[in-house]
Amino acid sequence: MDYIRLLQEHKLKVTPQRLEIVSILNKYGHVNIDSIYEKLKIKFPSLSLATIYKNINIMKDKLFLSELKIPNEKSVYELTKEQHSHIVCTQCKVIIDINLDLNQLENQIIKLSSFSLNESSIVFKGLCPKCKNKNN
């Protein structure tokens, strides 16, 4: 993935801190602020939390970063991809992306509510295969 181009396309200056934030997001997929900070602190000991917040916000504004709100948990961030849904393991907290066919669901909604739809946020919770087995 070309992080430099990603930043440039959004008219952001390419700083080492920014490159590393994007790289962490890309590598880990779903991360919260604290864990971005921890990981970055290793490479940039002088790094400020304020810098992370500023960058997260600017990237959100430019829409190439999305915040995922999860019931009863902290928000995590991910690089914006095509629309997809999430499943969270209630035990080990792993979050995975899933591509669902939402046509049938959207038809139901439009029929029942007469809304016109654009975004959706679909988060399921349950047990991942590993944790399912551990529990037996």
Next chain:
Amino acid sequence: MDYIRLLQEHKLKVTPQRLEIVSILNKYGHVNIDSIYEKLKIKFPSLSLATIYKNINIMKDKLFLSELKIPNEKSVYELTKEQHSHIVCTQCKVIIDINLDLNQLENQIIKLSSFSLNESSIVFKGLCPKCKNKNN
């Protein structure tokens, strides 16, 4: 709706403040902290925000209050009902409940992810019928 019984069933003392919080939740359906506070302040001028927070938290713990996290907006609270989904109007911010048949969706998820499922949080965004018309 019998607010007194609702509180008693959860072993909470029936105070005037609590009755009014529950009544507001029931009346308005989806409300955020500030708007609960504003509405209550009229009836109880001495009311403290801390009391609202304490009550929201205790009701959440007892699971008869649910927090609804909405992408890019403040959380709202609702009395816990049977599982249902939500649609939010991006223009007027109205939130409506909707009962969807999730069977087909859940089958997809189980097939694709091998998770076992329990909760789900499904929030769609779009334009409500009124705002759709206004925009023409």
Next chain:
DNA sequence: CTAAATGCAAAGCATTTGCAAATAT
């Protein structure tokens, strides 16, 4: 009468802001 709830003020966190110094273009 006792345990729980309220209201106030203070404390605690998370996030944002202002500004001088450093850096990218």
Next chain:
DNA sequence: ATATTTGCAAATGCTTTGCATTTAG
């Protein structure tokens, strides 16, 4: 050379806590 970004410290804002007083059961 200029505008943006960083990092620090201070400020803000939301939520929680501690405690004395009040209230419900």
